Amino acid sequence: MIPEKPALHVLLAGPRGFCAGVDRAVRIVEEALKRHGAPVYVRHEIVHNRFVVEGLEHLGAVFVDELSEVPDDGQPVVFSAHGVPKSVPAEAKQREMYFLDATCPLVSKVHREAERHHARGRHLFLIGHEGHPEVVGTMGQLPEGAMTLIEDAEAARRVQPPEGVELTYTTQTTLSVDDTAEIVAILRDRFPDITEPAKESICYATTNRQAAVKAVAARSDLVIVVGAPNSSNSVRLREVAERAGAPRAVMVQRGAELDPMLADGCVTVGITAGASAPEILVQEVLDRLRERFAVSVEDVTVATEDVIFRIPPMRAHA
Incomplete structure (x- = not known):
């Protein structure tokens, strides 16, 4: 039997x-x-x-x-x-x-906002991770020296901007909402006259995915994040899950990477995926867990997304 x-x-x-x-x-x-x-x-x-x-x-x-x-x-x-x-x-x-x-298009909005601030003579703080392609692209919109990168709260406490210049800030779109709020609070405290951005730069998708993982983390013995180690938003999801109460949070790129024995002794497991991970990879993880467990699934949805971006026009085949 x-x-x-x-x-x-x-x-x-x-x-x-x-x-x-x-x-x-x-x-x-x-x-x-x-x-x-x-x-x-x-x-x-x-x-x-x-x-x-x-x-x-x-x-x-x-x-x-x-x-x-x-x-x-x-x-x-x-x-x-x-x-x-x-x-x-x-x-x-x-x-x-x-x-x-x-x-x-949401990254392009950050680029255009950076240009507008620069045109008004402001020095820009960019909150983000050094070397990430998005940060490289955003800093590359302005002349060298027009923007200062701030990676964490400690850097926000130390930064010394040019004197006598109006200040403002923007952010990489895929950051931790909570970490960014701490950095912004430090900047506001140190520079009370800093100009606020017209709109939040962290994108809706990052914000929604972090809110969703918080909702499952508090109920989970283990959280599995499907995503790549070089994906900023995926790495943030794993960090957010741990801070939100999950005893353990791991990241895998696809189902074959997951050792289902990780869930031994768990009653509830949360699963999410970074913004660059297709749903088929989530299903792979579920199938991998089904090899070892009798899995029941509950959807925990905190927001509905209906955003669609059009692709640019393309010229006819040459």
Whole structure:
């Protein structure tokens, strides 16, 4: 007689997975491949997820680190969802490349706001993580020295901006809402005249996914985040889950990576996915847990998302 599998209750956080900006970026590459055939070149990972990147490679996308790796063959070049410094489209134009900008529209808004503040003579604090492609792209919108990167609360306490210049701030779109609030509070305390941004820069998808993981973490013995280690929003989800009361939170890129024995002794497990992780990977994790447990699933949804971003017009096939 086959022994019964132990029961495991799974809380599925909602919203989770793909956001509108990621969906748009992936569709841009797919549509470019349909119209122009392979290869379509993509500067950097279109989004931070190997499953997505490898799927596009299978269709004929070629991922490069810099435009210097792209031949002058007339095929399209796509810029990733994270955004690029101004020098990148300038180089593409100089080389007369056909390029498509898949920058998330919410990242583009941060870029335009940075330009407006700079035009008004303000020095900008950018709250974000050094080296992240989005931060590199945002800092690359303004002349060197016009923006100061602040990575954490300690940096906010130490930063010394130029004297006699009006100050303002903006943020990377994928940060921890709570960490950012602490940094902003320090800046406001140190610089009472700092100009507030017109609108919150952390995007709706990041905010919603963090709220959802908080809702499941408080009820879970273990939280599993589906996402890539280089995905800022996915890493933040794991951190938020631990702070929100989950005794343990782990991140896996897909089901095969998960050791289901991690859930031994657990009554309830929460599952969420970063904004660049497709739903099929969440289902892989569920299937992996079903190998060892009798799984029941409960959806825990804190917000409904209906945002859709259109893809840019593309020229006819050459």
